Amino acid sequence: MNMCQPFIYTFQTRLHHYAYDVNTNLILRIKEEAYHFLNSHSSFDLDQMEATPELQHYIRDLLDNGFLSSQRPQIMNHPKTKHLEHMLQHQLKTLTLQVTQNCNLRCSYCVYSGGYDNRGHTSLMMDFETARKCIDFVIDRSVDSDRLDFGFYGGEPLINFPLVKKCVEYIKEQVAYRDVGFHLTTNGTLLNDDILAFLDEHRFVLTISLDGDQENHDRNRRFAVNGRGTFDTIIANVDKIKRNYPDLFEWINFNVVLDTRNDFGCINDFYTNYETFESLYSVRSSYINDAYVKDEILYRNEFIEQRGYEVVKMMLSKFGRVDENHVSKLIKDYYIQMYFRMFHYRKPSAGMPIEAHHGGPCVPGVQRLFADVHGNLYPCERVSEQSEVVQIGKVDTGFEVDKISQILNVGTITEDACKNCWNFRFCTLCVAVADDLHTLSKEKKLSHCSVVKNDIRHTLLDYCMMNELGYDFSEDTILDFEKA
Structure with a gap:
């Protein structure tokens, strides 16, 4: 035969x-x-x-x-595995510091809200000695990287703004001769003039969470002390940034968490018609995080259909059938994503190599590195800090290379299914969807395949x-x- x-x-x-x-x-x-x-x-x-x-x-x-x-691939092995030790010693490029585990908000969908297999909010703060060790750790292992990026994360990182300020000053002293960038993820409620002037001076890229109009935003994002919605405080601060710090405003990424219980049309109208956002080309949007979630997230079909209609409008705009100004800012990056997938992931190939690994995992610690308040090291902030499986080292003792190799090769736990999967090259699944806090779970990883x-x-x-x-x-x- x-x-x-x-x-x-x-x-x-x-x-x-x-x-x-x-x-x-x-x-x-x-x-x-x-x-x-x-x-x-x-x-x-x-x-x-x-x-x-x-x-x-x-x-x-x-x-x-x-x-x-x-x-089909015969051996599941990530091609960068053999270069792992060299990369971890010479090619680090991004560090995100968890400067506090405290937050002044209690957002219902937050990964620290109790609905996820993760820690809760605490009053713990990173001290400068730990931060300095983490910064030195990355600088010492970045000789082959042209640029370094440092981020600040929480909780709400501006609760510990003195440490953010001290870290930036220290970094600039240590790498004055190198290209350095700073980014900070904030809920936007604590942005006073002293903080804004500093962020503006050091050309920070801000990510501010703003889920749309007041009703839809305040459904999930509320103050911890009184349960009051945060929309009014955030929008006042955003208006102030645009008015007084226009350069800083140009570097803000607004992030919308899509809760399908909300009204997509109202969220879309807000970013389309509110004067402050008239110069924005697009807004980042994503559905509520489903990694480590304890209870199943239900998606309302009407919301998804409304979003799909906006995708059709975006496509029609490319043919001049719909004015670009009428395309939802929540959707505009879909075209960029489509283009990236079709031309970056889909380079013509002479054939599938015998030894390969599905797309998805970045090189833990190299592309991104997350340090918690104690100096424990993780691949990124998406993984659970309750899990030993995804802790890839400590700043005082260094990387655990064997564990990093296991995470990089997460496809081995679903090897038989992956070798025969048509989505092999496009797959985006990484350790965050396979970790059950005790081991890397084949069943948990496979449960995400149909969505991808x-x-x-x-x-x-x-x-x-x-x-x-x-x-x-x-x-x-x-x-x-x-x-x-």
Whole structure:
């Protein structure tokens, strides 16, 4: 028998039929009869295909051109594993310091709210000695990095603003000759003039959480002391930044956490019509975090449909059918994301290597490094501080390279499923979705697969539909075999 098991994913739009070829990382526009054959035959005998002679010839022609290969990765191993020790000693580039575990808000969806497998809010503060050790730790291991970025996180980091200030001054003394950036994630309630002047002087990039209009924002984001909503305080501070610190305002990322119990239209109208945001091109938005959550998050279909309608408007704007000004700022970055996925992740390939790892994991500690108030080290702030599994070291004792290697190669716990998954190259799953606080869980990781695959499926459909309608992406990797 001459069996073929194409490593592909088939999908169709209203106009055409496609196969995403995993080995070549290319999208093929194919004949309808070939689509139905491939869609219903995960494997077939090349010598005894149950197909018309014309279809047999067509399938063989695709194979002769290097497509429909059965090749799959044989060994699950991240290609950067062999360089791990060198990277950890020479290529660190980003450090985020948890300057406090205290917060003046009690947001219902916060990962420290009690609804997640994580610590709660505490009054603990990082001291300067711990911060200095963490800063030195990164600087000493960053000789190959052109730029260093330092971030400040909480709780609410501005509760410990004196430490933020002292850290910035120390960093500038230590690396005066290097390109350095600063970022800070804040709820926006404590931004007084002294703080703003300092942030402006040192060109901070701010991320401020603002979930839309007052009703929708205040549903989740309230003060700890009295339960009162925080919208009025935050919007007054944002207006002040735009009025008095215009350069700082240009570097603010507004982050919207999408709670589907809210009204998407009202959130969208707020960012469209409120005068302060008229110069913003886009606003970051994401659904409530589902990693480590104790109870299932329910998503309201009406909200998702409203968001989908705005995606259609964004796509129409690319053809001049909808004015760019009428495209939701909550959606504009979807096009950037689609472009990145289709052209960054989808570089043409000569074939799937024998030894590979699915997309998703960054190199723990290298791309990002998170230090808690005690100086314990984690891959990033998304993982649970209650978990020993994801703690990758301590500032006083250094990295645990074996543990970092295990996290980098998280795909090994789902190896059989991953080796045969068409989403292998696009997968975004990392240790945060596999950690059950005691071990890396195969079942927990696999439970997230359908969501990730569905997300990429929509991206492929949107990209191909825009291509069909004649949108010029300036570079294109859809191969037309429909008339072959």
